[in-house]
Amino acid sequence: xxxxxxxxxxxxxxxxxxxxxxxxxxxxxxxxxxxxxxxxxxxxxxxxxxxxxxxxxxxxxxxxxxxxxxxxxxxxxxxxxxxxxxxxxxxxxxxxxxxxxxxxxxxxxxxxxxxxxxxxxxxxxxxxxxxxxxxxxxxxxxxxxxxxxxxxxxxxxxxxxxxxxxxxxxxxxxxxxxxxxxxxxxxxx
Amino acid sequence: xxxxxxxxxxxxxxxxxxxxxxxxxxxxxxxxxxxxxxxxxxxxxxxxxxxxxxxxxxxxxxxxxxxxxxxxxxxxxxxxxxxxxxxxxxxxxxxxxxxxxxxxxxxxxxxxxxxxxxxxxxxxxxxxxxxxxxxxxxxxxxxxxxxxxxxxxxxxxxxxxxxxxxxxxxxxxxxxxx
Numbered sequence: 001x002x003x004x005x006x007x008x009x010x011x012x013x014x015x016x017x018x019x020x021x022x023x024x025x026x027x028x029x030x031x032x033x034x035x036x037x038x039x040x041x042x043x044x045x046x047x048x049x050x051x052x053x054x055x056x057x058x059x060x061x062x063x064x065x066x067x068x069x070x071x072x073x074x075x076x077x078x079x080x081x082x083x084x085x086x087x088x089x090x091x092x093x094x095x096x097x098x099x100x101x102x103x104x105x106x107x108x109x110x111x112x113x114x115x116x117x118x119x120x121x122x123x124x125x126x127x128x129x130x131x132x133x134x135x136x137x138x139x140x141x142x143x144x145x146x147x148x149x150x151x152x153x154x155x156x157x158x159x160x161x162x163x164x165x166x167x168x169x170x171x172x173x174x175x176x177x178x179x180x181x182x183x184x185x186x187x188x189x
Numbered sequence: 190x191x192x193x194x195x196x197x198x199x200x201x202x203x204x205x206x207x208x209x210x211x212x213x214x215x216x217x218x219x220x221x222x223x224x225x226x227x228x229x230x231x232x233x234x235x236x237x238x239x240x241x242x243x244x245x246x247x248x249x250x251x252x253x254x255x256x257x258x259x260x261x262x263x264x265x266x267x268x269x270x271x272x273x274x275x276x277x278x279x280x281x282x283x284x285x286x287x288x289x290x291x292x293x294x295x296x297x298x299x300x301x302x303x304x305x306x307x308x309x310x311x312x313x314x315x316x317x318x319x320x321x322x323x324x325x326x327x328x329x330x331x332x333x334x335x336x337x338x339x340x341x342x343x344x345x346x347x348x349x350x351x352x353x354x355x356x357x358x359x360x361x362x363x364x365x366x367x
Contacts, residue, residue: 131198134203
């Protein structure tokens with residue numbers, strides 16, 4: 001026997017009709033309530049039908065509410081949605097307030113299956129700049145360079161080395177010496 | 190998925206070949222960089238279940254530079270499994286036997302423990318000198334930067350450069366150099 005029904009489904013969140021951006025559309029298309037006319041477990045359902053049902057149906061002409069009397073059966077609800085999902089729910093020993101609350105919930109639901117979300121966000125445009133590739137943002141000159149390349153291999157030298165500093169100091173000293181010699185020669189003339 | 194989307198997918202998961210010059214480089218520091226590229230950790234698409242590692246060619250492994258007294262002091266342990274089968278090979282001895290092994294072991298230690306090591310190590314290609322097979326070299330599209338500058342040796346300086354180099358003093362003519 002498979003265990004698939006024992007675990008919660010997993011998936012990604014989706015919103016029907018662009019989150020109802022243009023107009024609201026009730027996602028439930030049919031609610032069926034099955035109940036018994038005589039049993040005590042259907043008492044709340046019978047109360048709901050007597051007092052609240054007519055108003056509820058008049059206020060919500062977008063979907064149909066079916067009532068199916070079934071002899072000696074436990075009362076339950078079946079809600080069918082535009083996305084093809086179907087929900088069963090038991091109303092066994094529920095009272096009137098509970099039933100009107102649950103029926104209202106079924107009306108306002110989007111029909112998304114109850115599942116564990118793998119990601120909490122969803123977008124229809126995953127990336128504007130396009131998917132990454134190892135060749136993205138690479139220097140185009142790499143296409144024509146031959147490897148191994150000495151210039152690409154060498155470490156970036158930000159500061160001069162001690163040897164370079166020494167050579168620079170030496171050159172500076174030589175320049176100063178030559179200038180001093182010139183000025184001396186001019187004085188002697 | 191359209192043909193264009195399919196090609197984009199291939200492009201994203203394309204395997205890259207990097208090349209790394211180990212000349213005068215510390216193999217243990219280099220191994221940290223190389224192991225990241227072998228695992229694909231440098232990619233934004235990285236995921237442990239995602240096979241996105243790259244190939245790395247390391248050449249000049251004969252000319253690596255170990256820090257401090259590592260050549261003398263670092264010992265590589267091996268045990269044959271028999272009593273008295275333990276052996277300790279010093280780094281310089283191992284390097285004489287096979288000039289790629291110090292580098293190879295350094296990278297192997299950096300990789301995560303487990304069986305994935307074998308598959309990852311297959312993407313590392315080490316060559317002791319400058320000679321790299323042409324069929325490997327033609328795959329290369331990227332070069333990893335060295336971690337430290339390669340110092341110039343005295344041989345690389347010309348006679349003129351040595352002559353012009355600043356000196357604190359000249360040796361006297363009768364001074365005998367040892």
